[in-house]
Amino acid sequence: xxxxxxxxxxxxxxxxxxxxxxxxxxxxxxxxxxxxxxxxxxxxxxxxxxxxxxxxxxxxxxxxxxxxxxxxxxxxxxxxxxxxxxxxxxxxxxxxxxxxxxxxxxxxxxxxxxxxxxxxxxxxxxxxxxxxxxxxxxxxxxxxxxxxxxxxxxxxxxxxxxxxxxxxxxxxxxxxxxxxxxxxxxxxxxxxxxxxxxxxxxxxxxxxxxxxxxxxxxxxxxxxxxxxxxxxxxxxxxxxxxxxxxxxxxxxxxxxxxxxxxxxxxxxxxxxxxxxxxxxxxxxxxxxxxxxxxxxxxxxx
Numbered sequence: 001x002x003x004x005x006x007x008x009x010x011x012x013x014x015x016x017x018x019x020x021x022x023x024x025x026x027x028x029x030x031x032x033x034x035x036x037x038x039x040x041x042x043x044x045x046x047x048x049x050x051x052x053x054x055x056x057x058x059x060x061x062x063x064x065x066x067x068x069x070x071x072x073x074x075x076x077x078x079x080x081x082x083x084x085x086x087x088x089x090x091x092x093x094x095x096x097x098x099x100x101x102x103x104x105x106x107x108x109x110x111x112x113x114x115x116x117x118x119x120x121x122x123x124x125x126x127x128x129x130x131x132x133x134x135x136x137x138x139x140x141x142x143x144x145x146x147x148x149x150x151x152x153x154x155x156x157x158x159x160x161x162x163x164x165x166x167x168x169x170x171x172x173x174x175x176x177x178x179x180x181x182x183x184x185x186x187x188x189x190x191x192x193x194x195x196x197x198x199x200x201x202x203x204x205x206x207x208x209x210x211x212x213x214x215x216x217x218x219x220x221x222x223x224x225x226x227x228x229x230x231x232x233x234x235x236x237x238x239x240x241x242x243x244x245x246x247x248x249x250x251x252x253x254x255x256x257x258x259x260x261x262x263x264x265x266x267x268x269x270x271x272x273x274x275x276x277x278x279x280x281x282x283x284x285x286x287x288x289x290x291x292x293x294x295x296x297x298x299x300x301x
Contacts, residue, residue: 008134009061015138016060016130019145020053021046023125023152027118045115048084052077052119056126060134077123085116100239101232101248106222110283121152159287161227162278164214165207165259169270172204172262182206184253184260187245194245198262201238203270205277207259215257216288223286224250227261230280235273236266 028045055077062068089112096102103111125148133141161167170182174195179186181204189195207227209215217223228248239246250261265273 009064011138012060012130012134012141013057015133015141015145016057016126016128017050017053019129019142019148020056020122020126021050022145023149024049024053024118024122026149026153027121027156048081048119049122052081052122053126056123057130059123059127060130064134074123078120081116081119084119085112088112088115099229100237100241101229102225103229104222104225106220106283106285107226107229109285110226110281113284118152118156121155125149125152157281158284159282160278161207161280161282164211164217164282165209167274167277168206168208169274170204170206172199172202174199179262181251181260181262182258184251184258186249186251186260186262189245191245194243197238197246198264201264201266201268203263203265203268203273205261205263205274207261207277209257209259213287213289217282217286218257218259219252220283220286220288223283224259226283226286227277227280228263231263231265231273231276234276235263235269238264238266 024046028042028049055074059074089108092103092108092111093105096104096108125145128148129141129145131141132144168182173180174189177188177190177195179189179195179198184206189198207218209218228250232248237248246264248261248263250259252259261277263273
């Protein structure tokens with residue numbers, strides 16, 4: 001009987017580790033932001049994923065054998081993954097100093113938090129696959145592993161800008177030295193050369209919040225900077241160091257809550273830019289829900 005359970009434990013651990021690694025691979029992608037970098041950034045995160053998968057898979061036999069002391073190593077793992085978050089934050093902050101259009105602190109914190117959270121999703125996938133393999137049979141573990149990967153994929157990404165706002169392409173115009181995107185005032189441009197370049201290369205968009213929660217989210221400076229960084233990464237930016245007038249900007253119409261966005265892409269394709277704006281991630285740190293506050297609910301009662 002001991003051999004039987006030992007054999008099932010081995011199968012469960014193997015199945016759990018496999019599905020934990022598959023879950024991490026499913027959540028690991030080098031996209032247009034080029035992060036994590038290839039290949040060394042990926043090697044680091046895959047290695048951490050293997051460790052997380054092993055922790056999740058081994059936790060099941062430890063619990064079934066009532067070896068509760070052994071499960072405490074999960075708390076050590078949690079500390080290690082928090083260190084990973086700090087490492088990502090520090091690395092991205094250093095890199096951000098060299099960007100023509102920086103990510104901003106809120107975007108960096110969001111990326112760091114994502115990489116920590118995905119290791120916990122790997123532990124969850126490995127734990128679930130290992131549990132079902134040991135308690136029932138290996139094929140039930142495989143089924144549970146597939147389900148856990150689907151759940152992890154569901155939690156991999158959050159809302160996009162298109163979910164919380166309506167986006168409209170509008171012309172930019174100069175009223176003397178004053179620059180407007182639609183009806184939203186952006187800035188004063190003193191040099192005639194800068195005005196000509198902005199009119200030649202600039203494109204404008206109005207981002208209209210769908211509700212009061214979206215309005216507060218769009219007002220967040222970190223969310224605005226994320227919009228500018230993502231689009232500049234995708235389509236380039238027509239500027240260089242030491243040219244403060246040639247930089248993408250996002251200014252808020254304080255009366256309506258509409259966000260006017262001035263972009264200076266090297267690749268001027270309004271249709272592609274329109275689609276890309278809808279796909280900009282909504283930062284978790286920027287999300288605000290004032291409508292859920294009790295005082296606001298009572299106000300409408």
